[in-house]
Amino acid sequence: MVLVILTPALFFKNTPMNKEEIIEALKTIVEPYSEEVSALAHIDENTDFINDLKINSANLVDIVLDIEEKFNIEIDNDSMAKMLTVKATTEIIAQKLEANAG
Amino acid sequence: MKKEILAKLPYGKSFLFVDELLHVDENGVIGTYIYPENLPFYEGHFKDRPVTPAVILTETMAQIGLVCLGIYLLKDIDQNISIAMTSNAIDFLKPVYPSEQVTVTSEKVYFRFNKLSCKVKMENAAGEMICKGRISGMLISKGNG
Numbered sequence: 001m002v003l004v005i006l007t008p009a010l011f012f013k014n015t016p017m018n019k020e021e022i023i024e025a026l027k028t029i030v031e032p033y034s035e036e037v038s039a040l041a042h043i044d045e046n047t048d049f050i051n052d053l054k055i056n057s058a059n060l061v062d063i064v065l066d067i068e069e070k071f072n073i074e075i076d077n078d079s080m081a082k083m084l085t086v087k088a089t090t091e092i093i094a095q096k097l098e099a100n101a102g
Numbered sequence: 103m104k105k106e107i108l109a110k111l112p113y114g115k116s117f118l119f120v121d122e123l124l125h126v127d128e129n130g131v132i133g134t135y136i137y138p139e140n141l142p143f144y145e146g147h148f149k150d151r152p153v154t155p156a157v158i159l160t161e162t163m164a165q166i167g168l169v170c171l172g173i174y175l176l177k178d179i180d181q182n183i184s185i186a187m188t189s190n191a192i193d194f195l196k197p198v199y200p201s202e203q204v205t206v207t208s209e210k211v212y213f214r215f216n217k218l219s220c221k222v223k224m225e226n227a228a229g230e231m232i233c234k235g236r237i238s239g240m241l242i243s244k245g246n247g
Contacts (some may be wrong), residue, residue, distance in 0.1 A: 058188030058240050061217040080215050 168209030
């Protein structure tokens with residue numbers, strides 16, 4: 001008898017995450033770094049990490065490292081510099097996931 | 103290289119807590135410092151019972167473990183760079199009295215997007231653990247704010 005175990009990586013490959021799923025995952029990652037309860041509760045594409053969630057640049061780095069681990073992708077310096085809003089970040093994650101899948 | 107790093111430290115005499123670097127490479131650094139008994143804070147911390155303040159122990163760990171390592175990691179960049187501590191989580195186990203020598207050992211956890219994060223420990227001359235934890239900082243190029 002052969003047991004096939006579905007790993008998370010396989011799971012991602014077969015069913016790419018849609019935008020809403022990425023935002024939902026992003027929300028979980030960002031939550032520990034912000035005290036802005038109301039802004040956190042209303043996270044959407046327009047949420048700005050620095051202005052709305054009051055996250056400093058040092059914690060932004062940690063968020064990007066968490067994103068790399070969670071989505072199994074690598075973020076370069078240019079992408080990092082753009083990741084200031086939920087919208088930009090979601091787009092970069094989607095791009096990298098697509099590149100990985102292809 | 104060790105001497106060059108010490109020369110690049112931005113601290114004045116009253117707030118320099120690094121005597122010597124014993125080892126430095128891209129993964130970490132080991133350095134020492136002796137707290138002279140005439141340091142001004144001993145007069146008040148505490149009255150008649152001088153003990154090195156925990157903030158000074160933290161500063162010592164940051165100067166040796168984070169700043170010296172940061173200067174080494176950026177040795178090829180021809181620019182004045184300063185390092186701002188952005189977070190630390192330290193456990194303190196033993197006190198440090200005037201004239202004691204401490205050894206700080208720092209291991210790089212990661213250095214990415216200008217953030218340096220290190221696992222740092224401080225031991226006394228007997229090799230006993232004084233404090234340990236994690237310190238992180240951002241490298242900022244001068245003129246950048």
